[in-house]
Amino acid sequence: MKYSHREYFFNKCSWYGILYITFLLVIIAPLGVNAQEAKTKKPLIIKEQGSFAAGGTVKTSPGTFDPIEHGAFNPADQPTEGQSLHGDHAFVFYQVPTNPRTLPLVFWHGYGQSMKTWQTTPDGREGFQSIFLRRGYPVYLIDQPRRGLAGRSTEPTTISAATDDQLWFGIFRLGIGTEFYPGVQFSKDPEALDQFFRQMTPDTGPLDIEVNFGAVSALFDKIGSGVLVTHSHSGGQGWLTALENNNIKGIVSYEPGSNFVFPEGEVPDPISYVGGQLSARGVPMSEFERLTEIPIAIYYGDYIPDEPSKYPGEEQWRAALSMAEQWRDTVNKHGGDVTLVHLPDVGIKGNTHFPMSDLNNAKIADLLSDWLEEKNLD
Amino acid sequence: MKYSHREYFFNKCSWYGILYITFLLVIIAPLGVNAQEAKTKKPLIIKEQGSFAAGGTVKTSPGTFDPIEHGAFNPADQPTEGQSLHGDHAFVFYQVPTNPRTLPLVFWHGYGQSMKTWQTTPDGREGFQSIFLRRGYPVYLIDQPRRGLAGRSTEPTTISAATDDQLWFGIFRLGIGTEFYPGVQFSKDPEALDQFFRQMTPDTGPLDIEVNFGAVSALFDKIGSGVLVTHSHSGGQGWLTALENNNIKGIVSYEPGSNFVFPEGEVPDPISYVGGQLSARGVPMSEFERLTEIPIAIYYGDYIPDEPSKYPGEEQWRAALSMAEQWRDTVNKHGGDVTLVHLPDVGIKGNTHFPMSDLNNAKIADLLSDWLEEKNLD
Known part of the structure; x- marks a missing residue:
């Protein structure tokens, strides 16, 4: 039955x-x-999206271009007479949600990275690009000159293709050697680490911070007022860009690593650490004052030692955090508004050098949202 | 008063x-x-968007990595012992609209280009990325290995930064020398040409088409069935990818330039032209038959001469169009379904080598939409 x-x-x-x-x-x-x-998870409602080059220069070779004699592609020995090269621009991909907030967020990656830093996380979740679109912010993602989609450089270079994943595993504070730190906010799925390593992308010309901040300043000339969000190597470049461009109405910096800008006469001694030395820059007080006029937030993650460590990958962040504390005090002493948050000190543990893509990146985004609201930058 | x-x-x-x-x-x-x-212009409603690396390999150096001795960044002479490099992947940015059509469109750029080809046009209008999102297609944009955001290569290279804008102005058929063709579908605003030149981005490793189609095949393994849309140098690579991967359900190729694949014994003679020679590839009939099983559309723009020209920039397309005609006939003779459209022959005039971003790109997109519908690929 x-x-x-x-x-x-x-x-x-x-x-x-x-x-x-x-x-x-x-x-x-x-x-x-x-x-x-x-x-x-609701759909993203995008009023407008697109991409463009910002800033850059044009290099020209003397002579006259002959489209008959020199018009065939000859990769081995291409004649250059009378030709130009447009290069050293930044590449920008932007999205504007419907009913956008007034100030866009402009995201600038760090060393060896690209706009990918702010896109999908290594373990496949939404990054700051989509998170802040959902929160109503226009988002602009930068590839700095001579990196990623802004690959066209006016200066030649060589790319070595040297194996260095484990070096960056340490400097980016996922762990030591090949071992993750205990409690680290990074997925243990091997595919996540594979994706993370593949985020790296080389310089396609000599790294030149004046070229970089020139192009990012040109971007702010084009789009008007906005908040600059930097990471690591772009942290210092961000201060320099803000010295140039009054359209930057606030700066958020994740783990700035170098190029801290002090008033001449108040530049601190270099900080020595295992593996290197971190020096600061001096600028005239009249320029420095610009940094006292905008709200600035700085965040550092976990696994930064208080005392000298034998691991250079950790050490450079001990130096950077120490320098950042001196910098905060100096800017604030001159009337500025710098907030420095060492995440473990507010109970947020396990963050690597990439808080924007760590497993707890929604919480990191909440901190940013709160700060933007507090400073009327939303 | x-x-x-x-x-x-x-x-x-x-x-x-x-x-x-x-x-x-x-x-x-x-x-x-x-x-x-x-x-x-209605907002774009995006169900999901993100980016990831597809395919690639891992290179390792012998020895053991020492995070104490070798953990500091030393750009001049970085020790590589015991380290890995993840490289040779493609980079992919994707967007899926709400209520998506079944088959995504996977867009692959040409020589010297990147996913930018399919984004905002040089004169600031929507490219195929947004146009086909609006028409309900999931869109995947590729940077092929060793290009753009897929910059990490397992092989070293040198980037010359040689001036060559005018060479590409000719080969990309905007005009001759520095003069636009009369009636060309390209904005005369100097800013548009500036943006166009800045789309170029160099190889960050040796160009290797097996590496390229391996990574694109890995992408189709990951996403399943889809339609591959190629341009110029990716045209030939697209046929090779389709030989490898049955998830490719159709191919649309804008101005394919090389690597036409014929059955062994039916490979045509090379076509000589001012500036070079175009040869075809032979593969066993058992492999070739794959290309007879899917619908294929090919489009060429304007300013391709019928007879030999003194300008190499035009000549290579005379050879390519002629080879494409022979290829269409051969595939169709063996039961295939190749449609070749020389745009001026159907009354669409003035197109450059980049119909997807020319001033009439909405009309070019309409042709593609119609073809996809006709072939039940929508």
Whole structure:
């Protein structure tokens, strides 16, 4: 005799039926909840998106271009007479949500990185690009000159393709050697680490911070007022850009590493650490004062030692955090508004050098949202 | 005596008043229409967006990495012992609209280019990325290995920064030398040409088409079925990828330039042209047949001469179009479904080597939409 499901339950209710219902509740119901969670992530409503080059220069070779003699592609020995090269621009991809907030967020990556820093995280979740779009901010993602999609450089270079993943594993504070730090906010799925390593992308010309901040300043000339969000190597470049461009109405810097700018006469001694030395820059007080006129937030993650460590990967951040504290005090002494948050000190543990893409990046984004609101930058 | 505007019109209606009204109608009204058009462009509704690396390999150096001795960044001479490099992947940025069509469009750029090819046009309008999102297609934009955001290469290279804008002005068929072709579908605003030149981005490793189609094939393994859209140098690489991967359900190729694949024994003679020679590839018939199983569309633009020209920039496309015609006939003879459209032959004039970003790119997109519908790929 065969039963339909309905008959099974309602005419022949038995232990098998109870087991069946239990199966449904224990196995199927949670799947339903997860599916619902995934489904309830709302669509992004984009009023406008696009990309463009900002800033840059044009290099020209003397002579006259001959489209008959020199018009064939000859990769081995291309004649250059009378030709130009447009290079040293930044590349920008932007998205503006509907009903946008007034000030866009302009995201600038760090050393060896690109706009990818702010996109999907290594473990496949939303990065700051989409998170802040959802929160109503226009977002601009930069590839600095001679990096990523801004690859065209006016100066030649060589790319070595040297193996260095483990060096960056340490400097980016995922761990020591090949071992993750205990409690680190980074997925242990090997695919996440694979994706993280593949975020690296080389310089396509000599790294030149004046070229870089020139192009980013040109971007702010084009888009008007905005908040600059920097990471690591772009931290110092961000201060220098703000000295040049009054359209920068606030700066958020994740783990700035170098080029701290002090008034001449107040430049602190270099900080020595295992593996190097961190020096500061001096500028005239009249220029420095610009940095006292805008709100600035700085965040550092976890695993930065208080005392000298034997690991250079940690050491350079001990120096950077110490320099950043002196810098905060100097800017604030001159009337500025710098907030420095060492995340473990406010109970947020396990962050690497990339808080914007760590497992707790939604919480890191909340801190930024709160600060933007507090400073009327939202 | 002074009049208000109202008094002027209603109490003192005169020839001046009529002229004023005419001015309003002729000058102001069209501005209003344009403004309204811009405003009525609907927002993009994105269900999901993000980026990831696809394919690639890992290179390792022998020895053991020492995070104490070798953990400091030393750009001049970084020890590599025991370290890895993850490279040779493609970089992919994707967007999926709400209620998406079944098959995504996967866009692959040409030589010297990047995913930018499919983004905002040089004159600032929407490119195929946003146009096809609006038409309901999931879109995937590729940077092929060793280009753009997929910059990490396992092989070293040198970037020369040689001036070559005018070479590409010719090969990309904007014109001859520095003069635009008459009637070319390219903005005469100098800013558009500036943006166009800045789209170029160099190889960050040796160009290797096996590395390239391996990574794009890995992308199709990851995302499943889709339609591959190629341009120029990726045209030939696209046929090779389709030989490897059955998830490619159709191919659209804008101005394929090389690597046409014929059955062994049916490979045509090389085509000589001013500046070079175009050869075809032979593969076993068992492999070739794959190309007869999917619909394929090929489009070429304007300014391709029928007869040999003295300008190499035009000549290579005369050879490519001629080879493409032979290829279409061969694939179709073996039961395939190749449609080749030389745009001027269907009355669409003035297109450069970049129909997807030319001034009439909406019309070019319409052709693609129609073809996708006709072939049940929508």
